[in-house]
Amino acid sequence: MDNVKDCYEQERGDFIFVYHNALAVLFMEYGQFLNIATIPTYQIHTYLVDPIYLQKYMKSAFPDERFKQMFLHALNENNAEQMLVSLETLVSYVLKQMGGFHIDGWHVKSPIEG
Template sequence: MSIVQLMTGKILFDNTGILHELKIEAEHWLNNEYDELNKTIVEMKKYSLWDSLDNLKDCFEQKRVDFHFVYFNSLANVFSEYCQFLRLESIPYYQVHSYLIDPAYNKKYLKNVFPDSIFKEMFLKALIETDIQRMMEVYEELVNHVMNQMGDFDIDGWKIKSPLIE
């Protein structure tokens, strides 16, 4: 939880050397790569993205007053799911914009640049769109891009098979 603070903080006093050891361990964890998602998890994520898009479409078609709320929560969800697929750490929703546009943020929090520049531009465009019709279009394009990166998805006849776990 405090990896970045340990990595970037200045040690003023460490009589026992424990803070130095913690800093070394923090660097190890910071450089650790996340495991690749298994096929079943990827399929579940694709279904989740499809379902979010379908729910947003329903909200739009019904002209519901909570459309904007659903839209922005759906954006946060697609960002989170895609980061997991890309094996990136979670970024809190209130830091996503800074993470995508601010090199100072990345330096301060020891983050690498987001690896998919196409998604990044689409996502930033989705954040500032104000026309509801365009919001739907931009969100669907964003989900389709992520689905394409994950290996496409077709709800018709969709089934999921997972290995038995004993």
């Protein structure tokens, strides 16, 4: 998320590429968490919207309808500012679904020797 924000704030020409790459990574990570089969990046949209794809490749529908709708909205967004908002919303949602993110939640597993 930070890299996408930096790209946006610097008004870099590759913002759209970085944004869509972040969406793909987020989809893959969340899909892995939900234990769904890996979907090639170029098939994600079709997987989410086309029931014929599900039959053809014997896939189950994506199990999280809310994420699916937010993801499709983010995928179709074309205003840079709204793209950033959509991605932030998706990232927050996924982190919540995965149990949250706590920056101070780290524990050392091995004893510390001085």
